[in-house]
Amino acid sequence: MALRRVAIDTWRENVAYLHRDCAVYRAEGFQALSKIEVRANGRRILATVNVVDDPAIVGCQELGLSEDAFAQLGVDNGHTVSVAQAEPPESMGALFRKIASERLTREDFGAIVRDIADHRYSKIELTAFVVACHRSELDREEVFFLTDAMVASGRRLDWHEPLVVDKHCIGGIPGNRTTMLVVPIVAAHGMLCPKTSSRAITSPAGTADTMEVLAKVELPLAQLADIVREHRGCLAWGGTAHLSPADDVLISVERPLSIDSAGQMVASILSKKVAAGATHLVLDIPIGPTAKVRSMPDAQRLRRLFEYVARRMGLSLDVVITDGRQPVGNGVGPVLEARDVMRVLQNDPRAPDDLRQKALRLAGRLIECDPDVRGGDGYAIARDILDSGRALARMNAIIAAQGSTGFDHNHPALGALTLDVVAPASGVVAGIDNYQIARVARLAGAPKVPGAGVDLMHKLGDTVAAGDLLYRVHASYPADLEFARHACERDSGYRLGTADEVPRVFVEF
Amino acid sequence: MALRRVAIDTWRENVAYLHRDCAVYRAEGFQALSKIEVRANGRRILATVNVVDDPAIVGCQELGLSEDAFAQLGVDNGHTVSVAQAEPPESMGALFRKIASERLTREDFGAIVRDIADHRYSKIELTAFVVACHRSELDREEVFFLTDAMVASGRRLDWHEPLVVDKHCIGGIPGNRTTMLVVPIVAAHGMLCPKTSSRAITSPAGTADTMEVLAKVELPLAQLADIVREHRGCLAWGGTAHLSPADDVLISVERPLSIDSAGQMVASILSKKVAAGATHLVLDIPIGPTAKVRSMPDAQRLRRLFEYVARRMGLSLDVVITDGRQPVGNGVGPVLEARDVMRVLQNDPRAPDDLRQKALRLAGRLIECDPDVRGGDGYAIARDILDSGRALARMNAIIAAQGSTGFDHNHPALGALTLDVVAPASGVVAGIDNYQIARVARLAGAPKVPGAGVDLMHKLGDTVAAGDLLYRVHASYPADLEFARHACERDSGYRLGTADEVPRVFVEF
Structure with missing residues (x-):
């Protein structure tokens, strides 16, 4: 034929x-x-x-x-x-055993993940695997088997250096663009940080979407390697690198089912990191009432599972549990987040301090992976790199190497249509719903329309008067703005109250 | 747009x-x-x-x-x-709870099945529901809730008569075309038997496929009702009647996963019967080494679940556990099975006796639902109806009413290409694999090519000499015949041995 x-x-x-x-x-x-x-x-x-x-x-x-x-x-x-x-996939027997709640062996996971990466599973078989694994709560050794099989299903990079650092956040917090600050800081410190990121799946912007406002992010692997060797870091989209390809296939099923089981999250994140050649990873687990993880015991349980699997995979892991009560920075959406990042790098007085502080602390933890740095000194080193302009210089070098778009943070190309959401009464901002802010930003067009999104004017604990601007929605298309308006009218995502009502979390930072 | x-x-x-x-x-x-x-x-x-x-x-x-x-x-x-x-389906919350192993309420099943029948579930969500129900082994009350919701999801026929009979087999036995004999027999007895059947899903012929060799089976519901009122029975395809439509959607996922859990089977079968307006059902559960149910304890467990749910649904149920060690009749494939059925109705000496006996026994059980018939008399009444030609006359009336094709069982239009599978040595037929015979018939083209299939010349216990014909494969296209030949060469489906090696089952008939 x-x-x-x-x-x-x-x-x-x-x-x-x-x-x-x-x-x-x-x-x-x-x-x-x-x-x-x-x-x-x-x-x-x-x-x-x-x-x-x-x-x-x-x-x-x-x-x-x-x-x-x-x-x-x-x-x-x-x-x-x-x-x-087509012959049925070789691993169907193992799949049927998982459906029947059996514990699977290393070989079983190997066969299943190979078939998934080779697109031998239909959506139906994939879903059956995901639901069966979710329900039987993979034990921690099975999570290791799955992670290991996922690494083996694709390419594995080797940077031929003893220390290759990476950072990752489990997600769920809008505006949390620390990666674009941490990479230039630790690269300026001399550490190798070949960072590949994803695009947004359910959020208004992924690191790759935001970086794309500044520079090209879809680069062939050979060029990426050259950039990393020259500048000690990069900020690229990971989709072309064929790292843990089975993960991408599994996500296509997990997402619509809102299945985010601990085992699958751990396997997904750690397999990508190990495949990318990382030796040391700082992992950010935010907690808060509208974060993915809502309590400290849950965060600790997740931390232990990450640590077990990382150890089996030979990855040095440092987990930090952070404040996830509200979005980080002011902007939510690719251009708005790029603006915030560049303001921090440029030490612009308008830079959001929470984004700056969180990035410095994460960068500090990574810098302490350097055997020559004393425990506790990382933060100060990171701050010095940022304040001195060395982080900005490194970022500009990376942007130029990847292919600059000429972004100007003083004149960001925001969506021209706006909608102002104001305080209906006076009070203290006592709650900001991460989900609702993300939803409004997505309805406004982010990340597909880069200039669309939400610009937050007040954060938790701020005192506002009736009529004060809480946030401004940017959109490029009237239909998008109407969708966003509709969502804001139902629920602005902001809750006003008294200072006592601001939720507290006890986290490292 | x-x-x-x-x-x-x-x-x-x-x-x-x-x-x-x-x-x-x-x-x-x-x-x-x-x-x-x-x-x-x-x-x-x-x-x-x-x-x-x-x-x-x-x-x-x-x-x-x-x-x-x-x-x-x-x-x-x-x-x-x-x-x-699209707004997410209303029942997503219930689905997520089922994925998390919770027991669901009647309202939950109602909402889920409504969304499924309205095509609001994606393949992914459907699979998640099927796998989650399969794994948590729905308790028997949940199976009742599911069945009831499935009936409510579509049309429910009401024949305005106190006694509406039906028969059903759980499937898996090639050639088992008793329905086409039972319907004319019980209709000739005067019982109302508005039989709608399915087409083959994984088998070489469904009752609708075989009946289509004789008459039109896709009839509008109004015409069907007229036929039933006039002739007390029909043999039509059920697809147009919108009975338990959620079932058809669920099957599209269960089939590729080979998920055939008891709960889903019971809900599927009983919902269709109740929706079709049946008040009395005889259910055939064949057991044997290559049947769906392989042991008597399994058959009894399945029987009890059927009985519980039938009672809750207000359906009078009579379960018979039958001999499922081998195909029933000689022909496997639409034309070959139609030939066997017509030979039995015509009291042709070439009629397969096992098919005749099984149909008479099942018809006898249904006839005993008649309050005027004494327990134990059903078989003799059925035999009398068949031997006297009244069953044939009734069948011919139904065929004429639905629209005859003019089928002549003495000159069936079989696929012209043939392949003879012969005994490699002498011995006693000690095993016939239902799955392999079905597979060969399907590869030969059945049911899509009606004249394709397998014609069995020997059955369990027969003594054969080397070179004796075991079965003949019929096909219409050379490629089909080659596929079938390939399968036969790997495994003919027949096992020769000694008389002692013929498996035994202890069943009612």
Whole structure:
């Protein structure tokens, strides 16, 4: 059959389009949703069949492939391909045992993760795996097996240095863009920090989205390596590096189910870090009433699981439990967050102090991984690097190396349509809902529209008068602004009260 | 936006095709795989977004819908439609609680099943529900809640008679076409038996596929009701009747995962029967080494669950545990099975006796639901109806009413390509693998190619000589025959041994 690219993006699910009257479809007893194997040039991929009745999409002699699948097969339009009913994935037995609540072996996890990374699992099989693992609460050794298998499923970078540092936050706090400060600080200290980040999945901005306001982030791995060698750091999107690819596939199922079980979170984060070649990791677990983790006992339990698996993986891990009661910084959305980051780097008086302080503390912890630094000295070293302008210089070098966009933090390209949300009465800001602020920013268009988002004017503990501006929403499209307005009217995300009502958390910083 | 039918069959998953540059896609922050709500003319459906880059499939001003989704929305090509981000299904909270192993209430099951029947669940959410229910082994009251909710999710027929009989087999035994004998027998006895059946899902023929060899089976419900009133029975496909529609959706996920948990089987079968208006049901549970149920304790456990739920649903249930060691009858595949059925009805000496006996016993049990029949007399009454030709006459009347195809059992239209599978040595047939025989018949083309299948010449306990014909495979296409040959060569499905090696089962019949 002749291959045909069908310009449909089915997002991580390979779809093959076969005409209903095509001989292969009839002869092989394929059905809609059958899994088939498509071969060409010695390569093969798996795809799910959609049956087509319109020869304008695919003809009887053609096999259509969705965009991703077409790219994976890697041959040209019109190339001859052969198809066959796909054998069920090798690991189905292990999957069925997990569904039946059995504990799995290292080999089982290896086989399952390999099949997932090779796109041999359908959405249905993937979901079954995720739900089964979630429900049986993988024991900590199983989490290690899963993590290890996920690292093995993709590329593993080796920087040939004894100390490769990284930082990560488990997420959930809008505006929390410390990575873009920590990387230039520790790189300026001379530590190797080859940071790859993700784009937003459910949040209004990921580090990659925000960095993209300043510089190119989709870089070939070879160029990335050159930049890291020259500048000791980078701030790039991790999607091209093929690190722990099974993780990306699993996330596509976990997200819509809001499944965020501890085991899967630990495996996801640590597998990416180990695959990226990190030797030392500082991990930020924020707690607060609207953070992912809401109590100290939960945070401690999660910390212990991270520490166990990190130790088995040979990764040196330093967990810090931080204040997650409200967004960090003022801006929420790619351009607004980039503005905050650049203001901190430039020691601009308008820079949000909470973002600066959190970044300095995290950078300080990473700097203390340096055997030549005394415990307790990290913070001061980080502050000195930032105040002296060396962090800014390093950031500018990294931006230039990746390809600058010429961003000017004094004139950020914000969405021109605005909506002001004001205090309905006077009082003290006693609560800011991370979820609702993120939701408003997303409805306003972030991260797809980089200049969209929310600019916070007051934070927890601030005293406001009726009519004072709490935050300003920026959007570029009227429909987006209306969606955001609707959400704000239902719930602004701000709660006013008395100073006593501000929730307290007892954290390191 | 203008609606456009995209001629792609995505099998029970509604897909909306949006061009990447379409304003709505950009403004609303849809992503590939977002769920959207499509509205037109006061109707609304949910669909999953696939992003299209080819204006020949959908243009920037258009919204494409896959075939099923287009039919569900029920408006014409070019009709104006509006779209919005879908609200998450109401029952997500209950789903998440089931994932977390909680016991659910009647209201929870009601909300979940309603959302499933309305196609508000994605494949991922569906799978999560199925796996979560499977793993937590629904308790028997939960199975009742699920069954009841499934009945409520669709149409419920009421025949306005005190006695409406039905029969059902849990499946897994090729050739087991007793329904097509039981219906005319009990209808000839005067009982109301409005039988709707399914098409094959994983088997080489369902009752609807086999009946279709003889008559039309896709009939509008009003016509079906007329036939039932006139002839006291029918043999139709149930797909058009909208009975327990959530069941069809759940099956689309259970099948690829080979999940066949007792709770889901009971809810699936009983919901269909109650929705079809049955008051009395005879249920056939075959046991044997390659049947779905392999031991008597398993069969008894399943029987008790069926009985509990049937009682709560107000359905009178008679469970019979039968011999499932091998296929029933000789033919496997629509035409071959239709031939066997007609031979039994015509008292043809070539009629397979096992099929005749099993049908008579099942019909006898149903006839004993008649308050005027003494316990133990059913079999003799059924035999009399069959031997006298009254069953044949009734079947011919039903066939004529539904629309006869003019099938002649003396000249069945079998696939012209054949393959003879012979005994490799002499011995006694000591095992016939139901799964392998079904597999060979499917590879040969059944049920899609009605004349394809397997014709068994010897059954368990028969003595054969080397070279004797065990079975003949029929196919219509060379590729199909090659697939079947390949499977037969690996494993013919027959095991030869001594008379002592024939497995024994202790069943009612």
